[in-house]
Amino acid sequence: MAIKVRYNGLEIDGNLLPLFSGTFHYWRSAREDWAGIFDQVKALGFSVVETYVPWSVHEAADGGFDFGRLDPRKDLDAWLALAAHKGFKVLLRPGPCINSELHDFGYPERILHDESLCALDGEGNPVVLSHQTSSFRVPSYADERLYTAFDAFLAELAPQVQKHLHPHGPVVAVQVDNEQGYFFIPEAFNMDYSQASLKLWSHFLDLKYRTVGALNRAWGLKHKAFEEAEAPRRAPGEGATRADLRRALDWVEYKEYQILWALSRLSQMFRDRGLGSVPFFHNFFGPWTTPYNIPEVEADAGIDFCGLDAYPHADGALYTVDQARYLSNSSRLAFFPEYGAGSWPFGYPVRDEHDQACTMLAPLMGGAKAVNFYMVVERDRWLGSPLDNKGRRRESMAGLFERFNAFVRDTEWVKSTPQNQGLLLQAREGQWLEMAFKRPLSFNEWRFLAPALHKAPEPAGLLGDGAPKGSEVAAFYGASRAFSAENHFSFGLGDSAVPLERLKRHAFVIASLPSFIDEGLAKRLRGYVEEGGQLIVGPAWPSLNARFEPLKAWEGLTPEAGKPLAVGEGRLLWQPVFDAKAAAAHLRKGKVFADITLSDPTLELALHKSGGRNLLFVRNPHAETRQAKVQREGKFVLKPLWSTGKFLGAVEERDVTLAPHEIKVWDVLTVS
Amino acid sequence: MPSLLAKECLIEDLDLDQWKRLAALAMHHWRQRRLYVAHEGGRVVGAYDTEKGGQPLPCAQVDDAQALAERLLAERQADGVAAVWVLDQEAYHAAIGAAERGLDASIGVDAYLGQEWLARFQAPGCGYAPKSDFLFYGLPWERLTRFTERMLPASCTFVLGVFDGDALWASCFAQIQDGRIVGLSTSAGLDPDDVKDVVGRDQHPFLLATVANRYRRPAFGWFCQREDFEAYMRAGTVEAKDGIFQTALMKNRATFDFNILIDRGVTPLAPLDPGSQAVDGGERGDNPRTRIPDPDEPGPTAL
Numbered sequence: 001m002a003i004k005v006r007y008n009g010l011e012i013d014g015n016l017l018p019l020f021s022g023t024f025h026y027w028r029s030a031r032e033d034w035a036g037i038f039d040q041v042k043a044l045g046f047s048v049v050e051t052y053v054p055w056s057v058h059e060a061a062d063g064g065f066d067f068g069r070l071d072p073r074k075d076l077d078a079w080l081a082l083a084a085h086k087g088f089k090v091l092l093r094p095g096p097c098i099n100s101e102l103h104d105f106g107y108p109e110r111i112l113h114d115e116s117l118c119a120l121d122g123e124g125n126p127v128v129l130s131h132q133t134s135s136f137r138v139p140s141y142a143d144e145r146l147y148t149a150f151d152a153f154l155a156e157l158a159p160q161v162q163k164h165l166h167p168h169g170p171v172v173a174v175q176v177d178n179e180q181g182y183f184f185i186p187e188a189f190n191m192d193y194s195q196a197s198l199k200l201w202s203h204f205l206d207l208k209y210r211t212v213g214a215l216n217r218a219w220g221l222k223h224k225a226f227e228e229a230e231a232p233r234r235a236p237g238e239g240a241t242r243a244d245l246r247r248a249l250d251w252v253e254y255k256e257y258q259i260l261w262a263l264s265r266l267s268q269m270f271r272d273r274g275l276g277s278v279p280f281f282h283n284f285f286g287p288w289t290t291p292y293n294i295p296e297v298e299a300d301a302g303i304d305f306c307g308l309d310a311y312p313h314a315d316g317a318l319y320t321v322d323q324a325r326y327l328s329n330s331s332r333l334a335f336f337p338e339y340g341a342g343s344w345p346f347g348y349p350v351r352d353e354h355d356q357a358c359t360m361l362a363p364l365m366g367g368a369k370a371v372n373f374y375m376v377v378e379r380d381r382w383l384g385s386p387l388d389n390k391g392r393r394r395e396s397m398a399g400l401f402e403r404f405n406a407f408v409r410d411t412e413w414v415k416s417t418p419q420n421q422g423l424l425l426q427a428r429e430g431q432w433l434e435m436a437f438k439r440p441l442s443f444n445e446w447r448f449l450a451p452a453l454h455k456a457p458e459p460a461g462l463l464g465d466g467a468p469k470g471s472e473v474a475a476f477y478g479a480s481r482a483f484s485a486e487n488h489f490s491f492g493l494g495d496s497a498v499p500l501e502r503l504k505r506h507a508f509v510i511a512s513l514p515s516f517i518d519e520g521l522a523k524r525l526r527g528y529v530e531e532g533g534q535l536i537v538g539p540a541w542p543s544l545n546a547r548f549e550p551l552k553a554w555e556g557l558t559p560e561a562g563k564p565l566a567v568g569e570g571r572l573l574w575q576p577v578f579d580a581k582a583a584a585a586h587l588r589k590g591k592v593f594a595d596i597t598l599s600d601p602t603l604e605l606a607l608h609k610s611g612g613r614n615l616l617f618v619r620n621p622h623a624e625t626r627q628a629k630v631q632r633e634g635k636f637v638l639k640p641l642w643s644t645g646k647f648l649g650a651v652e653e654r655d656v657t658l659a660p661h662e663i664k665v666w667d668v669l670t671v672s
Numbered sequence: 673m674p675s676l677l678a679k680e681c682l683i684e685d686l687d688l689d690q691w692k693r694l695a696a697l698a699m700h701h702w703r704q705r706r707l708y709v710a711h712e713g714g715r716v717v718g719a720y721d722t723e724k725g726g727q728p729l730p731c732a733q734v735d736d737a738q739a740l741a742e743r744l745l746a747e748r749q750a751d752g753v754a755a756v757w758v759l760d761q762e763a764y765h766a767a768i769g770a771a772e773r774g775l776d777a778s779i780g781v782d783a784y785l786g787q788e789w790l791a792r793f794q795a796p797g798c799g800y801a802p803k804s805d806f807l808f809y810g811l812p813w814e815r816l817t818r819f820t821e822r823m824l825p826a827s828c829t830f831v832l833g834v835f836d837g838d839a840l841w842a843s844c845f846a847q848i849q850d851g852r853i854v855g856l857s858t859s860a861g862l863d864p865d866d867v868k869d870v871v872g873r874d875q876h877p878f879l880l881a882t883v884a885n886r887y888r889r890p891a892f893g894w895f896c897q898r899e900d901f902e903a904y905m906r907a908g909t910v911e912a913k914d915g916i917f918q919t920a921l922m923k924n925r926a927t928f929d930f931n932i933l934i935d936r937g938v939t940p941l942a943p944l945d946p947g948s949q950a951v952d953g954g955e956r957g958d959n960p961r962t963r964i965p966d967p968d969e970p971g972p973t974a975l
Binding site: 135441 | 757761788
């Protein structure tokens with residue numbers, strides 16, 4: 001492959017292509033406007049554009065396909081040729097799912113109307129998605145017939161795309177499917193209990209346990225074949241045993257596997273159709289916890305890089321910062337394949353210019369190296385883009401995007417590295433445990449019922465006396481995050497997949513663990529602390545591995561709760577409940593101090609180094625203006641580089657003021 | 673209930689500020705404070721306030737879920753609770769499942785959600801206060817569907833104009849074809865020079881005429897003041913909305929009007945199917961019946 005995925009973009013024939021791009025849907029703009037639109041997108045500072053290729057739009061009523069034959073706006077070949085002529089590189093997203101606010105999500109209606117093809121809930125009802133202007137049965141991604149149907153479209157599409165793949169044309173990466181993963185409902189017991197999915201479940205158990213005997217030992221049953229292993233349809237309730245929990249956890253894990261399997265199946269189809277000469281990527285719709293497993297997708301599904309989508313409001317940008325913090329430790333390329341430029345009309349509240357301005361830098365604050373702004377060219381069912389559907393500028397918005405691209409260029413952002421002292425690690429087993437105690441929910445239940453009602457009661461003692469519940473593991477993580485933010489540590493996020501070499505880049509690691517964890521993770525954490533790291537774990541001191549067998553990697557380690565233990569060159573602290581004071585003392589003794597602090601503990605910061613610059617990002621989470629004093633060892637001045645309002649000149653300050661929900665960036669200059 | 677909103681509805685030319693105001697009112701109930709009481713076959717197992725979190729159980733047993741919901745709302749409304757759900761989650765989940773099983777793939781989201789709304793209250797042990805007929809984005813949808821079917825011509829544009837003082841605070845144009853909404857837009861779809869002259873509710877005939885010509889079909893409209901519109905959208909029941917609507921009309925704070933004087937492009941001899949392109953997913957500009965007229969080009973009647 002002439003294109004290599006780097007942590008900061010695509011390396012094409014030895015040159016780095018930063019992926020800061022904008023979306024422009026060819027079939028939604030008049031063909032005579034295309035050239036002018038490309039010019040205006042370029043004027044905003046973009047040299048990469050992205051588009052979906054919707055199956056439902058190209059499948060004609062006569063059963064054939066329309067790529068300009070009937071409607072000139074659907075001439076993908078001409079659009080790609082024009083993109084190349086205008087000097088753009090292209091990210092192409094051919095589905096099969098595209099959402100795109102289309103009433104059919106890009107699937108031909110014949111697919112959605114086929115009752116035999118839909119995903120089923122635990123009671124055998126079809127899973128229905130109500131979205132925008134339609135309600136439809138969602139297809140099962142375990143059903144081979146979906147792939148057969150899609151392949152007919154791919155067969156028609158591939159020859160047109162092949163001639164535009166790098167090095168012959170502008171297409172430098174192709175997305176495989178869109179926001180794969182149960183149509184926004186991560187709850188494990190919601191779906192998919194279709195025949196096809198249950199068959200895949202048996203296959204998963206076969207892969208995991210290898211022998212029926214091993215399965216029987218884990219589940220406490222006497223099956224004769226994997227096909228007899230019933231899928232759990234509810235969280236383990238009162239009277240449940242550890243074996244029942246094991247079975248529920250297997251289903252939770254299977255939900256990750258189904259995504260891997262589906263993406264793997266699709267990426268192989270794309271390769272079989274001759275599209276494999278450029279990297280493949282994927283996007284999850286927002287969350288990075290189970291069933292969404294980015295490291296596994298990149299390792300096993302034929303996907304080169306996988307990102308997260310975000311459409312934050314001004315008051316919710318911190319979630320996006322955390323998405324980026326996770327991506328920068330877990331993906332080959334920390335990328336937002338969809339980052340809001342405007343929004344869909346039915347979001348609440350509708351994103352406005354204040355939201356846009358306050359959230360432009362949230363991905364960068366968390367360490368993202370690539371962002372695709374969706375949509376820079378407005379179209380039906382969208383509003384608030386910097387360009388309208390004819391390419392006319394909306395000055396206030398357009399200026400913001402120009403400034404963003406200038407910031408990326410001027411700070412040499414692609415060369416930046418996060419200066420994270422800490423890493424907060426959420427073990428995947430803890431996520432599975434929490435997920436095993438969620439109720440099955442339809443889309444509208446999920447949307448309208450209070451989150452407290454999403455949870456099922458979690459019987460105590462399933463994993464032994466005093467073993468923490470999934471909700472307690474999640475609470476430990478939440479407390480560790482609050483601690484790190486309030487003490488102004490610059491920190492990253494990760495899960496069980498973070499390799500030892502990456503752990504070692506951090507002065508401290510706080511790991512949120514249930515009482516069972518993967519041997520590999522335990523080994524890496526032990527390696528980290530033995531080589532000098534400051535490790536805090538809790539709420540459990542795990543004694544079991546992921547199969548509920550005795551954990552071997554921590555043999556010989558016997559910490560007492562709340563008492564630091566020297567392990568090799570480093571120190572370990574186990575806290576059954578997160579104790580901020582004790583954690584702070586532990587880090588102080590380990591000589592870990594925040595590089596920069598703020599007089600207001602509610603302001604959150606992040607530090608990055610780029611070229612010779614020390615970039616300080618600070619976000620005001622409040623709806624009112626806040627002031628704070630910046631403190632750091634030695635003499636220094638702050639040179640403002642970005643504010644939500646007007647672009648700042650070379651003003652220097654140490655007492656900083658942040659507008660409501662603002663993210664500001666300074667270059668921290670040391671003075672003698 | 674048939675679908676009023678076409679699946680393929682074109683939604684474009686949305687003024688960001690206006691749409692934000694409309695959406696905030698249409699979806700305000702998503703974030704209004706609610707109290708949930710969960711029970712299992714009548715045994716109360718939890719109570720949750722969306723602002724205050726877990727609550728003490730209001731009672732041990734649910735005998736009449738609807739009565740309990742109404743009683744709790746009456747008790748807590750003064751404290752800021754806007755709605756109360758009482759539900760047996762298993763029964764509720766089963767009821768939603770039955771609605772999903774009965775989905776007719778040809779209907780739109782409005783009709784489906786209407787069916788699902790009814791199914792919720794057929795679930796044993798489920799109560800909701802304030803009890804209301806189905807509201808779709810805060811609108812009494814069944815009533816609007818009936819109104820469209822019986823009172824409006826098959827092809828027209830329904831205009832909502834909301835004024836804050838003299839300023840056009842929000843607008844929404846629903847283009848209707850064969851009794852279904854095939855397009856939604858705002859004043860951003862009009863020539864800005866035309867819109868700037870709409871200062872005050874008494875200017876509504878001009879807005880109606882502009883819309884009629886822009887979308888090439890008769891225009892019918894409701895024009896009101898912001899305070900009444902906000903109260904109408906925030907009202908939790910169809911009956912309460914009715915009262916606000918009628919009062920505003922009677923006190924001359926709202927106006928109903930129409931304009932069927934479309935320019936020479938549309939005549940009794942012209943095919944009256946301006947929306948078919950939109951229904952087919954095509955661009956309005958491709959359709960000679962819906963294209964913005966060129967003043968130098970004679971219309972069919974002039975030939």
